[in-house]
Amino acid sequence: MTSSPRPARRLMTALALLLPATACGLGGGTQDPPLAVLGPWTGAEERDFERQLASFEETYGIDVAYQGTTATREVLLSGVQSGDPPDIAILPGLGDLADYAARGLLYPLPGDAVPPGAFDAPWLARPAGPDEERYWVPVKVDLKSMVWHEAGLDPARGGPHGVAEWCLGMLSDATSGWPGTDWIEDILLQQSGADVYNAWATGQLPWTDEAVAAAWETWGAFMAGDEEAADAALRTDHRGRDGRGGLLLDGGSGPDGCTLEHQGSFARSLYGAEDARRLDFTPSARLLPGAAPDAGREVEVSADFAALFRENEDAETLLAFLADVETQTARAGAAADPGPGQGPEWPLFSAHDEVLPAHYPAGVSRRIAEQLHGAERLCLDASDVMPPTVGRLFYEKVLEFLADPLQDPEGLLAEIQLIQDQPPHVPALEQVCG
Structure with missing residues (x-):
């Protein structure tokens, strides 16, 4: 046509x-x-x-x-x-x-x-x-490889940050789970680089590959650092309490509030105008667990x-x-x-x-x-570019994983791979990192 x-x-x-x-x-x-x-x-x-x-x-x-x-x-x-x-x-x-x-x-x-x-x-x-x-x-x-925080705070100077400091919410109506896929995607990108990320997102690298499994395990070990964090994230809306107002300035998902939020640049629209003006951000490679020493040039x-x-x-x-x-x-x-x-x-x-x-x-x-113009490489959100059935299953398995974040993810990844291998195959995108 x-x-x-x-x-x-x-x-x-x-x-x-x-x-x-x-x-x-x-x-x-x-x-x-x-x-x-x-x-x-x-x-x-x-x-x-x-x-x-x-x-x-x-x-x-x-x-x-x-x-x-x-x-x-x-x-x-x-x-x-x-x-x-x-x-x-x-x-x-x-x-x-x-x-x-x-x-x-x-x-x-x-x-x-x-x-x-x-x-x-x-x-x-x-x-x-x-x-x-x-x-x-x-x-x-x-931009997705970013961490929101209150203006004036420099979290990169604070050393390692425990999970209790993070705002975490997995609920999102019909697409619950995608905030967790963002974590795994960004960790994989910062751990293994854009070539590995691109191969996985376009279906050329299997879900059971050690690099993919390592990203899940890194996130799982991090989430298990606080016994309440994973359970609270499964019950919390990513948009804030009652589905609006944002998480960062509203006590967050933990009992003592939170100071960091791994969320895309669109998240600012979730906050009221005055609250949104109180926000600043740091590139996620400086704060994510397991990031490679030279990470940050490639962003999601x-x-x-x-x-x-x-x-x-x-x-x-x-x-x-x-x-x-x-x-x-x-x-x-x-x-x-x-x-x-x-x-x-x-x-x-x-x-x-x-x-x-x-x-x-x-x-x-x-x-x-x-950040969008100056990055060495940009990589599209992996779950967004995957075949619809695979992307939706990715969301679901993230929620299952959070129910027991120290579990071996091999079984969950094998289930996703099984669905990805089923015909009919949607044509793979040529390149999702550029």
């Missing part, structure tokens, strides 16, 4: 802005129904995205209906099975999108959504094989990828708008001067090669951008 030629988006934007409001229907288009967009952003992130969509609607006169949910996988699958998918779905899991592409359920992106050189590896990872089409584009990225990242589930010119226009360098640059710097009662609290981190650290507000946001 190939996409039909589209006019240059910047020219379309300029023409739309020159037309009178009555001609382009500013504030609401006339098409029926509106474009349906499904995404993972709720709360503060959803409000930020809605503002971005309002700008698109004003410019193009195209109505958009956004549905934000933490169960994007399940909602999308229901829509696809019923023959009524959204026009655009934004997912954190490339494994899911690779599966949909392999089944012919995605439409190729318009060429101007992925101009040459705009995105480096691994952001445009694609299934191995002869098909040269692009089926997804990153519209938001996050994640992204939310947009894909087309309907062949729709308006949807292509929206997708190209979301990925455009002007849109992404504006969103990166929006937090610097949002105006009274307007604009997002925090920037959207971009994978676009022309959106530089200098575009972000000075302070924590710019330092995160510097």
